[in-house]
Amino acid sequence: MLPELPDVIKQGxxxxxAAKQIDTDAWEDDSDFLRRxxxxxFLRVLMTAYQELKESAAHTDVxxxxxxxxxxxxxxxxDIAVDAHGAYYRCQLDPTHRRAK
Numbered sequence: 001m002l003p004e005l006p007d008v009i010k011q012g013x014x015x016x017x018a019a020k021q022i023d024t025d026a027w028e029d030d031s032d033f034l035r036r037x038x039x040x041x042f043l044r045v046l047m048t049a050y051q052e053l054k055e056s057a058a059h060t061d062v063x064x065x066x067x068x069x070x071x072x073x074x075x076x077x078x079d080i081a082v083d084a085h086g087a088y089y090r091c092q093l094d095p096t097h098r099r100a101k
Contacts, residue, residue, distance in 0.1 A: 003053040003054075003056035003057040004056050007052060007053060007056040008053060008056075011049035011052050011053055012049075014045050014048075014049055015042075015045055015046055015049050017045075018041055018042040018045035018046070019042055021038050021041065021042065022038045022039055022042055023038055044084065048082055048083070048084070051082045051086070051087060052080075052082045055080040055082060055087050055101070056080070061077065062077070062078045062080075062089055063075055063076065063077060063078065064076040064077070064078050064089070064091040064092075064093065064094075064097050065099065066091065066094070066097040066099075074091060074093060074094065074097055076091045076092050076093030076094065076097070077091075077092050077093075078090060078091050078092065078097075079092060080101060081098075086100075086101070087101040088100050088101050089101055
């Protein structure tokens, strides 16, 4: 199963923008180069994009399970969001409704 095209385009733009920020003419395979802030930022964007596309390809319909104080279930559709801490489900109706994937 492949990721959704809008997700591929969005992540491609993030990676492209991060790559343009690297101030070099050639990639270097040494630890000093890889520790540079611009290169570390690029690698973080690249890894997050990979995770986002992986999740997009595996996504099926999932519903928000948040319950309010009265026990009412939200039931909104959720998206998969990815940040530096990993992937999680985020409600489309109320983005404060989150849960680990």
